Amino acid sequence: MDKPFIPMLEELGWSPLWANAFSADNSSNCVPARVLREHRGAYSLLCEAGEVQAEVSGRFRHSARMRRDFPTVGDWVAAEIPHIDSRAVIHSVLPRHSAFVRRSAGTKGEEQVVAANVDTVFLVSGLDHDFNLRRIERYLTLAYESGADPIIVLNKADVLEDLEHARQQAEGVAYGVPVLVVSAATGRGLDELRKTFTAGMTGALLGSSGVGKSTLVNALLGREALRTAAVRENDSKGRHTTSHRELIPLPGGAVLIDTPGMRELQLLADDSSLAQSFDEIAEASVHCRFKDCSHTGEPGCAVQAALAEGRIEMERYESYLRQCKEIRHHQIEQDIHQQIEEKKRWKAIHRSMKFHHKPEQR
Numbered sequence: 267m268d269k270p271f272i273p274m275l276e277e278l279g280w281s282p283l284w285a286n287a288f289s290a291d292n293s294s295n296c297v298p299a300r301v302l303r304e305h306r307g308a309y310s311l312l313c314e315a316g317e318v319q320a321e322v323s324g325r326f327r328h329s330a331r332m333r334r335d336f337p338t339v340g341d342w343v344a345a346e347i348p349h350i351d352s353r354a355v356i357h358s359v360l361p362r363h364s365a366f367v368r369r370s371a372g373t374k375g376e377e378q379v380v381a382a383n384v385d386t387v388f389l390v391s392g393l394d395h396d397f398n399l400r401r402i403e404r405y406l407t408l409a410y411e412s413g414a415d416p417i418i419v420l421n422k423a424d425v426l427e428d429l430e431h432a433r434q435q436a437e438g439v440a441y442g443v444p445v446l447v448v449s450a451a452t453g454r455g456l457d458e459l460r461k462t463f464t465a466g467m468t469g470a471l472l473g474s475s476g477v478g479k480s481t482l483v484n485a486l487l488g489r490e491a492l493r494t495a496a497v498r499e500n501d502s503k504g505r506h507t508t509s510h511r512e513l514i515p516l517p518g519g520a521v522l523i524d525t526p527g528m529r530e531l532q533l534l535a536d537d538s539s540l541a542q543s544f545d546e547i548a549e550a551s552v553h554c555r556f557k558d559c560s561h562t563g564e565p566g567c568a569v570q571a572a573l574a575e576g577r578i579e580m581e582r583y584e585s586y587l588r589q590c591k592e593i594r595h596h597q598i599e600q601d602i603h604q605q606i607e608e609k610k611r612w613k614a615i616h617r618s619m620k621f622h623h624k625p626e627q628r
């Protein structure tokens with residue numbers, strides 16, 4: 267059977283790798299499509315035929331166990347496109363290459379996939395009152411956890427004098443991660459930003475509300491496609507203007523996912539992501555006497571030694587400990603949540619078995 271390879275989808279990031287996954291996954295009359303938007307179970311897809319509205323099939327809904335099993339922005343899906351004017355039906359989600367996951371607000375332990383199949387995450391900060399190194403560190407850990415490569419974008423360069431200092435500060439908390447200083451307002455640095463885009467690449471913009479994510483997308487597009495709004499004057503806090511995640515194809519064959527600024531950023535990550543964020547601490551910890559050293563006072567702790575010698579900064583160490591603690595906390599919560607879910611599932615199975623095996627009444 268010929269593998270579907272559609273040039274237009276190529277500009278959306280479709281590649282032979284996806285084509286393989288698609289043909290392994292599907293023998294039906296489905297076509298590949300990418301999720302542009304999702305709103306309460308209604309999806310906008312882009313496929314060869316153009317943009318279509320879609321929902322998941324009944325079978326899909328039935329077999330999906332968790333929220334993260336459902337399609338999300340950036341996913342590649344297999345969808346059946348109807349001939350008449352009705353909704354397309356999503357039958358499956360192709361296995362994700364990367365996923366930016368967060369704990370959804372209000373629900374205990376439930377994970378939400380913010381964006382799927384992202385190659386590069388642009389961690390956007392504003393150079394106004396928003397600038398906060400500790401927050402950049404948190405975003406970095408989440409970026410490493412997602413499997414995408416981070417790039418730090420310092421926006422609003424037009425409002426700050428000492429740009430070099432800000433750049434150095436950001437570089438200081440992100441070893442080897444590119445730091446771009448840009449202004450969506452004046453266009454400064456946008457060419458440098460564009461240079462990081464490659465054909466078929468998927469980028470996602472992440473950062474607090476008001477840092478200028480949507481303004482940046484508009485500037486790159488050259489038109490006001492997305493709504494933006496002014497920040498509060500006293501503290502530069504945004505007004506949560508973008509309410510939905512959206513995948514936007516750019517001229518030149520890269521796509522960007524604009525996301526709403528998150529109110530809270532819980533750290534769902536594992537130790538290896540933390541080690542990537544805190545490279546210098548991970549490096550030192552190799553020489554700790556105890557393998558499970560917590561670096562908080564054990565004898566022979568190489569991290570404490572490096573701290574005393576000034577090879578590790580106190581702010582970085584404290585930030586590391588905070589993230590460590592938070593990650594542990596979520597891991598424990600997650601375990602409990604999973605146990606409860608598992609119990610519920612077995613209870614349901616048990617109940618249906620009882621129902622089917624009711625002793626016959628005499």
Ligand SMILES: Nc1nc2c(ncn2[C@@H]2O[C@H](COP(=O)(O)OP(=O)(O)OP(=O)(O)O)[C@@H](O)[C@H]2O)c(=O)[nH]1
Pocket residue numbers: 421422423424425448449450451452473474475476477478479480481482493494495496497504505506507508509525526527528
């Ligand atoms: N001075 C200056 N203002 C900017 C720049 N980029 C964006 N802004 C302004 O910052 C405000 C917020 O921009 P948005 O693009 O709405 O911010 P956002 O990150 O998309 O915010 P949410 O959608 O709420 O997450 C707007 O008033 C923009 O005009 C910039 O480079 N310089």
Ligand SMILES: [Mg+2]
Pocket residue numbers: 479480481493494507508524525526527
């Ligand atoms: Mg926005």
Ligand SMILES: [Zn+2]
Pocket residue numbers: 551554555559560561562564566567568569570
């Ligand atoms: Zn130690």
